[in-house]
Amino acid sequence: MTDFAATRAQFHIPEGVIYLDGNSLGPMPVxxxxxxxxxxxxxxxxxxxxxxxxxxxxxxxxxxxxxxxxxxxxxxxxxxxxxxxxxxxxxxxxxxxxxxxxxxxxxxxxxxxxxxxxxxxxxxxxxxxxxxxxxxxxxxxxxxxxxxxxxxxxxxxxxxxxxxxxxxxxxxxxxxxxxxxxxxxxxxxxxxxxxxxxxxxxxxxxxxxxxxxxxxxxxxxxxxxxxxxxxxxxxxxxxxxxxxxxxxxxxxxxxxxxxxxxxxxxxxxxxxxxxxxxxVWDGVSMTDIRARSIELSELFIAEVESRCPQLELASPRDPLQRGSQVSFRFEESYAAVQALIARGVVGDFRAPDIMRFGIAPLYIGEDEIRRAALILQDVMENRLWDDPTYRARAAVT
Amino acid sequence: MTDFAATRAQFHIPEGVIYLDGNSLGPMPVxxxxxxxxxxxxxxxxxxxxxxxxxxxxxxxxxxxxxxxxxxxxxxxxxxxxxxxxxxxxxxxxxxxxxxxxxxxxxxxxxxxxxxxxxxxxxxxxxxxxxxxxxxxxxxxxxxxxxxxxxxxxxxxxxxxxxxxxxxxxxxxxxxxxxxxxxxxxxxxxxxxxxxxxxxxxxxxxxxxxxxxxxxxxxxxxxxxxxxxxxxxxxxxxxxxxxxxxxxxxxxxxxxxxxxxxxxxxxxxxxxxxxxxxxVWDGVSMTDIRARSIELSELFIAEVESRCPQLELASPRDPLQRGSQVSFRFEESYAAVQALIARGVVGDFRAPDIMRFGIAPLYIGEDEIRRAALILQDVMENRLWDDPTYRARAAVT
Missing domain, CATH: 3.40.640.10 (Type I PLP-dependent aspartate aminotransferase-like (Major domain))
Known part of the structure; x- marks a missing residue:
């Protein structure tokens, strides 16, 4: 059985960051x-x-x-x-x-x-x-x-x-x-x-x-x-x-x-x-990765859907039809992702209206998934995305 | 006027090495x-x-x-x-x-x-x-x-x-x-x-x-x-x-x-x-580089030709017809280059019979040129290249 606590310890994740963007750029292995x-x-x-x-x-x-x-x-x-x-x-x-x-x-x-x-x-x-x-x-x-x-x-x-x-x-x-x-x-x-x-x-x-x-x-x-x-x-x-x-x-x-x-x-x-x-992959089973990824993705979808009615699931609902990411549609996804990043939850935006979250069990666990959903709820419920700072688009998104 | 002592100090050259292979891979700037x-x-x-x-x-x-x-x-x-x-x-x-x-x-x-x-x-x-x-x-x-x-x-x-x-x-x-x-x-x-x-x-x-x-x-x-x-x-x-x-x-x-x-x-x-x-190039004049490269190359050719009659100049004799390297032909160039490397002079071999030496004024001076020529003389005069260790070819040369 893959020891995910041990793999987590092999990564440097900055203090206060929940990193759900490893599908764009994985974090640094120590x-x-x-x-x-x-x-x-x-x-x-x-x-x-x-x-x-x-x-x-x-x-x-x-x-x-x-x-x-x-x-x-x-x-x-x-x-x-x-x-x-x-x-x-x-x-x-x-x-x-x-x-x-x-x-x-x-x-x-x-x-x-x-x-x-x-x-x-x-x-x-x-x-x-x-x-x-x-x-x-x-x-x-x-x-x-x-x-x-x-x-x-x-x-x-x-x-x-x-x-x-x-x-x-x-x-x-x-x-x-x-x-x-x-x-x-x-x-x-x-x-x-x-x-x-x-x-x-x-x-x-x-x-x-x-x-x-x-x-x-x-x-x-x-x-x-x-x-x-x-x-x-x-x-x-x-x-x-x-x-x-x-x-x-x-x-x-x-x-x-x-x-x-x-x-x-x-x-x-x-x-x-x-x-x-x-x-880092020594001793890691890809079957375990997949099982854990599905578990965490299902948890994230359930948490987000119960907390954020404004978001529409853009990923297939059947976990066997998905890779290791979960995406949601929201008209103001760009600004919402910026608001999330400012609060330590790093996901990313993909045009035109997708916010996407990569689920990488090597360094992500249930605790991060639950906290990320809570912060996303805060951003949505309190319209924290509605801020000119977050709406101004950077060169690379 | 470019300060070549200052540029030299910006490179790490291992102790005891005269590096005349910067035309293959330049040394590490500190x-x-x-x-x-x-x-x-x-x-x-x-x-x-x-x-x-x-x-x-x-x-x-x-x-x-x-x-x-x-x-x-x-x-x-x-x-x-x-x-x-x-x-x-x-x-x-x-x-x-x-x-x-x-x-x-x-x-x-x-x-x-x-x-x-x-x-x-x-x-x-x-x-x-x-x-x-x-x-x-x-x-x-x-x-x-x-x-x-x-x-x-x-x-x-x-x-x-x-x-x-x-x-x-x-x-x-x-x-x-x-x-x-x-x-x-x-x-x-x-x-x-x-x-x-x-x-x-x-x-x-x-x-x-x-x-x-x-x-x-x-x-x-x-x-x-x-x-x-x-x-x-x-x-x-x-x-x-x-x-x-x-x-x-x-x-x-x-x-x-x-x-x-x-x-x-x-x-x-x-x-x-x-x-x-x-x-490293801040404050370096390419005209100074060229003048110094020619000076050092001419010195190297003169030194090697007077010390190593076995070698034939493969580069144009006219410095204006050359880049910043000097090459010699010798039937046993491969082994000779290995013998040189073992003695701290790093040049390289190019098939079929070329030994080549890159002259990079940023980190090479007259002292290195003279010492390299003396070591090359030793290798040639005493047939130090005639050694099975040096004749055995590595995968990359």
Whole structure:
């Protein structure tokens, strides 16, 4: 049984803060501080260029990829770390499209995070053929998969509502129609059990700064199913994805398996923080995480619904249809979230009218959930959001 | 007059090390340690998601881009930080090719760093038209620019020999032929004066972990000439390059000017180290850097040539034709470099037979140059390289 008091003790949460925004940026694992300092002072400072071998920097994308892979049910050697999620989605989609040259449609849904759609639009423009990005409502995805579809590109958990796609069912349907799948696991990795190997997914990508708590701007990961790994081409064919990077050949030859999805020099300081953040998962069962997340989410919904009649649940009511977040609709959500933050409850706002709360059992318990609901009640009941300070929008929300 | 004793004091160089490999990875500026720690503990740890506004993370790519821009002669607002050099070269090349739709040839040279060639090959494959990557010898580039050429893509300073291209002459020739230029400044930024604004360059990209000393895996930068900034499209069209990233629209609309070259979430911890590293340049004149670099390089060549008749100068003899490195050819360069490193002189090896030494006046002086030459003499004269330990190749060299 996962010891959540022990995991909680591994995080630094500022005094007086109830942090329900780990689905945007996870809080700092205590060990990250020392590990990052070590990477700077003892590795970069003392080893200089030698750190690439001596401190294992060069191997980190693969080593950390294997660790992340264990958390998402991936086969060993199918995940590598690097770049940003946008870049990794581009690589996955480009590789998948190249494997279906006779088809022209990328199917996605209106619940996808916009950068995935934007990257697809950029790729399609580059391809210069008559590819189409077809966007349907989330609940229409399965029915929209037919033999025109080259690639189904979806985010498993909707960033606004937390609505959860059925990865296995959609992947099976795609496969039956001869389409490939690209899954964005941004709000899944570390949030719920994922069985990439068993799901039939072809490609996946995700970020490590949300439920994996690796810090601001932490690198992304990419997964390629073993059956594709020697055929999938990275499109962004950088030297560290080359079969022999230090031979400095003029022609690109893809590296073996997942290594070819590496591009340029990986961000060592960020990877050090990621390494520390992954250490928190030792002894943590993703099944326990899921059970606890549902328990806490159900509690939060019940508390908020009984205390705040002004709010409308925007997340699916069935916990099995949700990721690890709970969202509510309210016309003045932006200001209400600012009022909450001023009172120590950190959630976030997503346009146009969503307030969303990430439930991360590693560092959130019942006490925080109950206190957050009480503070939200205060904000709503007493219209504390109705304040010009809270209504003035910052550059980033 | 730049005070090189003062700049030297701003770096941590391990006891007993003469570091002539800053062209691979610059040493740690003392201030980077505290700044990185601050980003981890005080920003991520205490501000959590709020750091994007409160600590200015969201603006850092532009703010630091402006600072880098000053060091490379770029107009304000033409440089932004992010991703890796491979990715930024891809973006620049893709944007440039899209601006010359009627042409099909990318011209580069055999002195270019392989990742630039690989990324071009990947892009050309994606474009699926009949583009060609034409690779000529460095000295044949100018003559090879004709009206078939869409883009001339070159690295200004050759990573092996240090041979320096004439950016202004080649850019002018390209422009006259109706071609665009993409300049890779990996071994130029922080190494010698660059006048991007005056050179007629169209696009440029570079890394910050070499002569700019921002640490392992530090992010890259990209430059787009102001005359193109509202026409150039990023190809890798990520959400942070969108005109309104937090509106979460379904369709991509490019941001204003250089901002559109942003892609995904930027690496905050690496940017913090970069910020500290850029602080070292306050009060440093790039003209002084160049004069001192030439002085030290000439001294090193004279010392090595008089002491080590076994070595053949691989760099141009004329200092005006070189960047800020000196390379020698020797059949057993790999083992010789290992023998040097074991004796505290850190240079590096580049296949097939090059030993290369970066000359960074910020932290290298005459004393180090003379001592390095003496140790190299010892290694050569006494065949210290002829040792199985030094001949065994590590994964990364």
């Amino acid at each position: 060990a990250a501080e020392a590990r990052a300092a070590q990477a700077v002072r003892e590795e970069w400072g003392e080893m200089l260029i030698g750190g690439w071998n001596k401190a294992g920097w060069m191997a980190m994308p693969r080593v950390l990829g294997r660790h992340v892979g264990r958390l998402i049910g991936a086969e060993p050697g199918t995940v590598v770390i690097g770049d940003t999620l946008s870049i990794k989605v581009y690589q996955a989609l480009a590789a998948a499209l190249a494997m279906r040259p006779e088809r022209r449609v990328v199917l996605s849904d209106s619940g996808n995070f916009p950068t995935d759609l934007y990257m697809a639009q950029g790729l399609i423009k580059s391809l210069g053929q008559d590819h189409e990005l077809r966007i349907v409502a989330p609940e229409e995805v399965e029915a929209a998969i037919d033999e025109d579809i080259a690639v189904v590109m979806l985010t498993e958990v909707d960033y606004r509502t937390g609505r959860l796609h059925d990865m296995a069912a959609i992947s099976a349907r795609a496969r039956a129609a001869g389409a490939l799948t690209v899954w964005d696991l941004a709000h899944s990795a570390g949030a719920l059990p994922i069985d990439l190997a068993g799901s039939g997914a072809d490609f996946a990508a995700g970020c490590t700064y949300k439920y994996l708590n690796a810090g601001p701007g932490a690198p992304a990961f990419i997964y390629v199913a073993p059956r594709h790994s020697d055929r999938a081409l990275p499109a962004l064919s950088g030297w560290l994805g080359h079969a022999a990077p230090f031979a400095f050949e003029q022609g690109y030859r893809p590296g073996e398996g997942i290594d070819r999805m590496r591009v340029g020099t990986p961000p060592v300081l960020q990877m050090a923080a990621l390494e520390a953040a992954l250490g | 201030a980077a340690e505290a700044r990185a720690a601050q980003a981890v503990r005080e920003e991520w740890g205490e501000m959590l998601i709020g750091g994007w506004n409160k600590a200015g993370w969201m603006a850092m790519p532009r703010v630091l881009g402006r600072h880098v821009g000053r060091l490379i002669g770029a107009e304000p607002g033409t440089v932004v930080i992010g991703d890796t050099l491979s990715i930024k070269v891809y973006q620049a090349l893709a944007a440039a090719l899209a601006m010359r739709p009627e042409r099909r040839v990318v011209l580069s040279d055999s002195g270019n760093f392989p990742t630039d060639l690989y990324m071009a090959q990947g892009l050309i494959k994606s474009l699926g038209q009949d583009h060609e990557l034409r690779i000529v010898a460095p000295e044949e580039v100018e003559a090879a620019i004709d009206e078939d050429i869409a883009v001339v893509m070159l690295t200004e300073v050759d990573y092996r020999t240090g041979r320096l291209h004439d950016m202004a002459a080649i850019s002018a020739r390209a422009r006259a032929a109706g071609a665009l230029t993409v300049w890779d400044l990996a071994h130029s930024a922080g190494a010698l004066p660059i006048d991007l604004a005056g050179s007629g360059a169209d696009f440029a990209a570079g890394c910050t972990y070499k002569y700019l000393n921002a640490g392992p895996g530090a992010p890259a930068f990209i430059y787009v000439a102001p005359r193109h900034s509202d026409r150039a499209l990023p190809a890798l069209s990520g959400w942070l390059g969108h005109a309104a990233p937090f509106a979460f629209e379904q369709g991509y609309r490019p941001g204003e000017g250089i901002d559109r070259m942003r892609v995904g979430t930027p690496p905050v911890l690496q940017m913090a180290a970069l910020e500290a590293a850029l602080g």
